[in-house]
Structure formats: structure tokens, C-alpha cells
Amino acid sequence: MADFSLPRPGCCKWAEGDTGNYVFPCSTRVEAGVSYCAEHSAIVYIPPEERRRSRSSGDMSLSFRRAA
Numbered sequence: 001m002a003d004f005s006l007p008r009p010g011c012c013k014w015a016e017g018d019t020g021n022y023v024f025p026c027s028t029r030v031e032a033g034v035s036y037c038a039e040h041s042a043i044v045y046i047p048p049e050e051r052r053r054s055r056s057s058g059d060m061s062l063s064f065r066r067a068a
């Protein structure tokens with residue numbers, strides 16, 4: 001039974017789950033100083049175009065939280 005509760009040294013640090021309850025399901029080997037495998041770094045380092053879209057939705061949730 002594998003323990004997914006912590007990122008492993010030398011492995012992809014891709015995290016999934018809710019805040020405070022992350023799991024690290026990806027055990028792909030990465031080089032020293034590299035946090036994510038090629039597949040997940042493509043998701044983490046989002047192109048500026050995509051980032052602008054996700055930031056605007058982030059602002060929406062922030063104002064919603066303040067109003068609540």
C-alpha cells in the first residue's frame with residue numbers, strides 16, 4: 001500500500017485534492033531541481049493567455065467570498 005500523502009524526493013510533485021488534504025499521485029521520476037514531470041509541468045506553467053482567463057475567474061471567487 002503506497003503512501004501518497006507526501007511528495008517523494010526525485011519524483012513529480014504534482015498534487016491533487018483539497019487544501020490541507022493533498023495527495024501526490026504522480027510518481028514519475030524528475031531530475032534534481034525539477035518539480036514536475038513533462039506532463040504536469042505543461043499544466044502548471046499555463047500560457048499567459050490561459051492564465052488571464054483563470055485569473056479573472058479567480059477574482060470572481062474572491063469578491064464572492066468578500067461579499068459573503
Ligand SMILES: [Zn+2]
Nearest residue numbers: 012026037040
Ligand atoms: Zn507528474
